[in-house]
Amino acid sequence: MKHARFNIFTTLRLLTLAAACTTTTAHADEYGDVNELLRVGKLNEAMTKAESFLAAKPSDPQMRFLKGMIQRNSGNQFDAITTFTKLTQDYPELPEPYNNLAVLYAGQSQFDKARATLEMAIRTNPSYATAHENLGDVYARLASEAYNKALQLDNTNTTVQPKLALIRELFRPSIMAQRPAGVASPPQPTASPLKTP
Numbered sequence: 001m002k003h004a005r006f007n008i009f010t011t012l013r014l015l016t017l018a019a020a021c022t023t024t025t026a027h028a029d030e031y032g033d034v035n036e037l038l039r040v041g042k043l044n045e046a047m048t049k050a051e052s053f054l055a056a057k058p059s060d061p062q063m064r065f066l067k068g069m070i071q072r073n074s075g076n077q078f079d080a081i082t083t084f085t086k087l088t089q090d091y092p093e094l095p096e097p098y099n100n101l102a103v104l105y106a107g108q109s110q111f112d113k114a115r116a117t118l119e120m121a122i123r124t125n126p127s128y129a130t131a132h133e134n135l136g137d138v139y140a141r142l143a144s145e146a147y148n149k150a151l152q153l154d155n156t157n158t159t160v161q162p163k164l165a166l167i168r169e170l171f172r173p174s175i176m177a178q179r180p181a182g183v184a185s186p187p188q189p190t191a192s193p194l195k196t197p
Contacts, residue, residue: 034066043074061091068100069196077104088120095121095128100196102131106138111145114138130195140167 030053037046050067054060068083081104087097098121105114115138121131147164150157 031062031066034063034070038066038070038073041073043070046070047074059090061087061094065097065100068097072100072104077107080104093124095125095131098124099128099131099134102134102138103196106134106141111138111141115142134195140170143167
C-alpha cells in the first residue's frame with residue numbers, strides 16, 4: 001500500500017513539474033514574442049500581447065518592464081515613467097527599471113532626477129556597467145549646465161570655456177566620422193545620451 005501511494009505522489013509531482021515547465025516555456029515564448037515585436041517596431045502588436053499577458057499576471061516584472069519599453073518607444077513618456085516608477089516601488093532590487101527611468105528623466109533634461117535614479121540602480125547592483133556609464137553622462141551634462149551658468153555670471157573667466165568645449169566635443173555626433181580607422185570609439189549618442197539595457 002505504501003508503495004502504491006509513493007508512486008501516485010511521485011506521478012503527481014512529476015505532472016506538476018511538467019506543467020510548471022510548460023508554463024515557464026510558454027511565458028518565455030510570450031516574452032520573446034513581445035521583445036521581438038518591440039525590436040522590429042511593431043509597437044501596437046507588442047502592446048496588445050503585453051497587455052493580454054498582464055491581464056492574467058499583472059505583477060509580472062519582466063512583462064511590465066517590456067510594457068514600459070513599448071510605451072517609451074511609442075513616445076508615451078509619461079506612461080513609461082509611471083510604469084518604471086511603479087516597477088521600482090514593487091521590485092526595488094531590480095536595477096534596470098531605475099536605469100530606464102533615468103534615461104526618461106535625462107531625455108526631459110531632468111538631470112538631477114536622472115542622477116538620483118541612476119545612483120539607486122547602482123546601489124541595487126554595483127556591477128551594472130550601463131548605469132555607471134549613464135551616470136557619467138549625466139554628470140557631464142550637469143557639468144555643462146554648471147559651466148554655462150559660470151559663463152553667464154562671469155564671461156571673462158578664461159578657464160571655463162575650454163572645459164565647456166570638452167564636454168560639447170564629447171557629445172558631438174560628428175566626432176565619430178573624424179576618428180581614424182582602427183581607433184576604438186564609443187557608440188554614437190542618440191537623442192538621450194543615456195543607454196537602456
